[in-house]
Amino acid sequence: MKQEIIIAGFGGQGVLSMGKILAYSGLMEGMEVSWMPSYGPEQRGGTANVTVILSDSPISSPILNEYDVAIILNQPSMDKFESRVKPGGILIYDGYGINGEIKRKDIRVYRVDAMDAATEMKNEKAFNMLILGGLLKIVPIVKMENVLLGLKKSLPERHHKLIPMNEAAIKKGMEIICEM
Amino acid sequence: MEEIKLMKGNEAIAHAAIRYGADGYFGYPITPQSEIMETLMAEMPWETTGMVVLQAESEVAAINMVYGGAASGKRAMTSSSSPGISLKLEGISYIAGAELPCLIVNVMRGGPGLGTIQPSQADYFQTVKGGGHGDYRLITLAPYSVQEMADFVALGFDLAFKYSNPSMILADGIIGQMMEKVVLPPYRPRKTEAEIRLESPWATQGRLKGNKVNVVTSLELDPALMEENNNRFQAKYRRIEETEVLYEEFCCEDAQYLLIAFGSSARICQKTVELARSEGLRVGLLRPITLWPFPKKAIESYASCVKGMLSVELNAGQMVEDVRLAVNGKVKVEHFGRLGGIVFTPDEILIALKEKIL
The missing domain is CATH 3.40.50.970 (Thiamin diphosphate (ThDP)-binding fold, Pyr/PP domains)
Incomplete structure (x- = not known):
């Protein structure tokens, strides 16, 4: 079992931290993991992306030309990564961030309206966990208990009180993802 | 554990x-x-x-x-x-x-x-x-x-x-x-x-009682003595070259084509080897772990059994010169790189291998 995943969006959307939680969850699951961020000035706006690989066997390249799963959170990232999903692969996007049409017909496309849900929850910081929930529904590569352990590992202790909120957002994301 | x-x-x-x-x-x-x-x-x-x-x-x-x-x-x-x-x-x-x-x-x-x-x-x-x-x-x-x-x-x-x-x-x-x-x-x-005094008797540890005066310098104005110093350095470098070379081979046993890459490039090349082998191309990877001393003997040993080597580096062609020196013209050696912070992908390397070596 191996999943090669790209998460791409605006800086500040929680792209890197979502990847980090996914990587930690894989670690808790006993898998091999790699987390390779774009590390430019993206924190201050612009596009940010991270490649996360979870695998049962040792991981070779942390840098990939095509992905099993692409999680796309804004239009510039869609323009860049839509063509790089493997045929038969999965594309997950947030309805709010994408205005163009998705051209690929040879992949499975899912939509999570995470921005809307986060606004409804009056917690925009839940955005990336809603997306993560959507991913885990479609690609259940790590067990929920290990995601919670991963959250615990990747968040500093002073933020551990936020774990129930994150868990709720993940579960909500699992409910609202739909196939297009 | x-x-x-x-x-x-x-x-x-x-x-x-x-x-x-x-x-x-x-x-x-x-x-x-x-x-x-x-x-x-x-x-x-x-x-x-x-x-x-x-x-x-x-x-x-x-x-x-x-x-x-x-x-x-x-x-x-x-x-x-x-x-x-x-x-x-x-x-x-x-x-x-x-x-x-x-x-x-x-x-x-x-x-x-x-x-x-x-x-x-x-x-x-x-x-x-x-x-x-x-x-x-x-x-x-x-x-x-x-x-x-x-x-x-x-x-x-x-x-x-x-x-x-x-x-x-x-x-x-x-x-x-x-x-x-x-x-x-x-x-x-x-x-x-005390351990440092035993391990490194040249160390300048301060003027404690019983310490001899050590002088640490790179300056030697007498050229004859400076040449002696240099000869000593060179003898040391030859010893390091003889004993401290480290490298790793991936899928090299039956390889017809060899990628040579270090550091992150070697990681990316591992995937290229997987891609190439899935197409039936017998590609291997030799990864120098020590860049100096350089594993020239290991690379030379493949010169007679592979059809070509590609030095894959995130630069305009640097290690490729050492690879060429190692094989000394016995086999074709080419370079593939990306510059200025752009990183190649595994498939890009495979395309380069096909264009430059196959």
Whole structure:
């Protein structure tokens, strides 16, 4: 079992931290993991992306030309990564961030309206966990208990009180993802 | 059993340095390696092992603090990225000329000049062919995983002390910034002054009773004596070349074509080997772990059994010159690279292999 995943969006959307939680969850699951961020000035706006690989066997390249799963959170990232999903692969996007049409017909496309849900929850910081929930529904590569352990590992202790909120957002994301 | 952790290559270096029993880290921040000093500052080893962590006023100051620490027999280290290493080269040459052990980390970024903050391997020449002035060599280790970032701290220091010579860990922005699983080495106590006196009788430990006066310098105005010094350095370099070469082979047994790559490029090339083999192409990968001393004999041994070699580097063609020297015209050797911080993908390398070698 191996999943090669790209998460791409605006800086500040929680792209890197979502990847980090996914990587930690894989670690808790006993898998091999790699987390390779774009590390430019993206924190201050612009596009940010991270490649996360979870695998049962040792991981070779942390840098990939095509992905099993692409999680796309804004239009510039869609323009860049839509063509790089493997045929038969999965594309997950947030309805709010994408205005163009998705051209690929040879992949499975899912939509999570995470921005809307986060606004409804009056917690925009839940955005990336809603997306993560959507991913885990479609690609259940790590067990929920290990995601919670991963959250615990990747968040500093002073933020551990936020774990129930994150868990709720993940579960909500699992409910609202739909196939297009 | 030691816990498996997930961390960046830069963070792994910092933790490994504390656990190795390093005495001092002196640095100046620069992307993409700032997490080394940030992690050391957050860990506050001065309160546990007694290790000094100091942000110097400049890269030049930092390398000269390392020079001073090394002269007193301490395990001193610094880290920087390409432009900062250029600033340190004068000090590195002095340290090599004074035959002192220390560890220098270069997490390379694209150049020349201030360049970019994205990954590059364009400091290969600078590191293995000199960089600073004079006939000196740096023992150069090229990690290709976060685990090796941690492991090479001990290896680099041990080799430095074995030969009284500076060692360098030559990494790049990919290995520095990526997170992977790592098992950190166990804690070792720092050396005591008495242990240092035994291990490094040349060390300048202060004018304590019974200490002989040691002088550490790279200066020798008498050219005859300076030639003697140089002959001694060269004899040492030949010993290192004979005994300390490290490399790793992947799928080389039946290979018809060989990729040669170090560090992060070697990781990417591993995937290229997988892609090539899925198409029925017998491609192997030889990964130099020490860039100096360079594994020329290992590469030469493949010259008669492969149809071609491709040196894959994030630069305009540097290590390829050493590969060509190793095979001495016996087999076709070409180079493939991307420049200025752009990183090649595994399929791009396969396309280059087909175009240039097949």
